[in-house]
Amino acid sequence: MSHETPGARARKKILIVDDSRTALLMETMILRNEPYELVTAGDGQEALEKALAERPDLILMDVMMPRMGGFEACRALRSRAETRDIPIIMCTTRGELDNVELGYESGCADYVVKPINGPELLAKVHDFLPAEEPAR
Amino acid sequence: MIDQSAYILRVRQEAQQYARELLEDNRRLRFTIVALESENARLRDDLAKLRGEEERQRARGLELAQGLEQAEAESRERTERCFAFEREIASLSNLYVAMQRLHGSRDRDEMLVAIQEIVTTLVGSEEMALFELGADGNLVLVSALGVDAARWATLASGHGIIGGAAASGERWIAGQSPRREAVPGEERLSACIPLEANGRVVGALAVFGLLPQKPALEPADLQVLELLGAQAGCALGRAEPRGAASGASR
Numbered sequence: 001m002s003h004e005t006p007g008a009r010a011r012k013k014i015l016i017v018d019d020s021r022t023a024l025l026m027e028t029m030i031l032r033n034e035p036y037e038l039v040t041a042g043d044g045q046e047a048l049e050k051a052l053a054e055r056p057d058l059i060l061m062d063v064m065m066p067r068m069g070g071f072e073a074c075r076a077l078r079s080r081a082e083t084r085d086i087p088i089i090m091c092t093t094r095g096e097l098d099n100v101e102l103g104y105e106s107g108c109a110d111y112v113v114k115p116i117n118g119p120e121l122l123a124k125v126h127d128f129l130p131a132e133e134p135a136r
Numbered sequence: 137m138i139d140q141s142a143y144i145l146r147v148r149q150e151a152q153q154y155a156r157e158l159l160e161d162n163r164r165l166r167f168t169i170v171a172l173e174s175e176n177a178r179l180r181d182d183l184a185k186l187r188g189e190e191e192r193q194r195a196r197g198l199e200l201a202q203g204l205e206q207a208e209a210e211s212r213e214r215t216e217r218c219f220a221f222e223r224e225i226a227s228l229s230n231l232y233v234a235m236q237r238l239h240g241s242r243d244r245d246e247m248l249v250a251i252q253e254i255v256t257t258l259v260g261s262e263e264m265a266l267f268e269l270g271a272d273g274n275l276v277l278v279s280a281l282g283v284d285a286a287r288w289a290t291l292a293s294g295h296g297i298i299g300g301a302a303a304s305g306e307r308w309i310a311g312q313s314p315r316r317e318a319v320p321g322e323e324r325l326s327a328c329i330p331l332e333a334n335g336r337v338v339g340a341l342a343v344f345g346l347l348p349q350k351p352a353l354e355p356a357d358l359q360v361l362e363l364l365g366a367q368a369g370c371a372l373g374r375a376e377p378r379g380a381a382s383g384a385s386r
Contacts, residue, residue, distance in 0.1 A: 020253045020256070020257055021237065021240075021250070021253065022233060022234075022237050022250065022253035022254055022256075022257045022258065023253065023257045025233050025236060025237065026229070026230075026233050026257060026258070029229050029232070029233065030229070093256065093260075093262060093347050094347075094348075095347070095348060095349040096348060113347075113349045114256070114257060114260065114347070115257060115258055115259065115260040115347075115350070116257075117226070118222070118225070118226050118229065119222055
């Protein structure tokens, strides 16, 4: 699923990875008014494929997913030259310190805990992808 | 004699000269005094004006301080209103997402997954049990997440908190609702919401422990749970088994 305004100049791209359609819908809603193109994936394996195909500028990654979880996907992305520099924000229901440490060890750049707080997510996304001023 | 007269004449001339000089000094001093008095008066005027200006600046400073205090109070009020709007928008977003997911498919299994995801993603719990009212009036477990499904397979209506909520049709919220006698396992209950359809109770949704980062249910969470109570029963009643659903939106 890709959301793009026809005719828009090239925008920063965010890949949202979650096996929960509710979470995908929620994160898409939070980001819908931002100047980013959104791409989604349903698990870690699909995230790898989409990251190679779409070359996103940022990845929002869930942790607990079938086929390939978030930590494993993160390590796989970090091991490939084409994707190692894409920042990854982990979105997890587990905010305990040891889980956060696991996330950082796997190569993520930041994390948010669920239930996702919209303003917090937007602030973290903006940290990695500052919104650009529209051309005058 | 001649010397004495000349002396006296000389002394008299010198005295006259001295007197003239004294008078001249006196005249100069009087002019000086007049000038100093005039300067004194001018300086007093200047001082009075400066004091007046100082008073005006002090009053202006007080006005500015009051204006700044008022502006800060308005700014705090606007910030609080912004936070309130953000909370309201977040709450409305949650409700929209919940509605989209509940009514996005007529497949029963997908609907049960959607209800679990709504509780996990929007409310913040990975421990829940969903019951439907059986033909015998007891509650039958149809979906469980993070709890022992065998333990909650059936519940007698009217017994315990969950059974009581289903029998009375009244929601139960930990810390807000009156204490009820709990059956074993209900100690971890955070909320129990009766599911309604066509004006009658058709089941119940029990939410147990919350995620560690979630200290308590918030008003927005209760709105989502109430929506589930009002809509999930109807949606499940219209749902079709997997494979039989037609025209379901994905």
